Amino acid sequence: MISMKKHLLLTQLALCAGFALASLSVQAADVQGSAKAGQGKVWLCVGCHAIPDYRADYPFVYKVPMIGGQNAAYIASALSAYKKGERKHPTMRAIxxxxxxxxxxxxxxxxxxQTAATPPNPLK
Incomplete structure (x- = not known):
C-alpha cells in the first residue's frame, strides 16, 4: 500500500512533468519561420527536391516531390515527423x-x- 507521503510525491511529480510537457509544446507552437532565414538552410533539400522528375532509389525507387509552394506548416510538420521516426525514410530522418x-x-x-511565378531559382 502506498503511504500518503509517497502518494503526494507521485502526484507532485506527475504535475511537474505535465507542466514541463505543456511548456515544450507552447514553445514549439510559438516558433515563427522566416523565408529569408530558410534560404540558407535548404542546401541539403535541393539535392533531391529541386530536380524535376527525380527518382530516388534508396531505400526503394520513388518519385521525389517538388516542395516549392507547399504549405509551410505542412513542411515543418513533415520534417518533425521524420525527426521523431513517425515517417519512415532513412535519408529524410537523418536530415x-x-x-x-x-x-x-x-x-x-x-x-x-516559392510559386510558379517565382523567378527561376535553383533552390526551388
Missing amino acids: AGSLSDQDMADIGEYYAA
Whole structure:
C-alpha cells in the first residue's frame, strides 16, 4: 500500500512533468519561420527536391516531390515527423534529425514562398 507521503510525491511529480510537457509544446507552437532565414538552410533539400522528375532509389525507387509552394506548416510538420521516426525514410530522418524547430519553420516558410511565378531559382 502506498503511504500518503509517497502518494503526494507521485502526484507532485506527475504535475511537474505535465507542466514541463505543456511548456515544450507552447514553445514549439510559438516558433515563427522566416523565408529569408530558410534560404540558407535548404542546401541539403535541393539535392533531391529541386530536380524535376527525380527518382530516388534508396531505400526503394520513388518519385521525389517538388516542395516549392507547399504549405509551410505542412513542411515543418513533415520534417518533425521524420525527426521523431513517425515517417519512415532513412535519408529524410537523418536530415531532419539535424534540424531545430526553428530550422524546420524557416525551411517551411522558404518553400511556401516559392510559386510558379517565382523567378527561376535553383533552390526551388
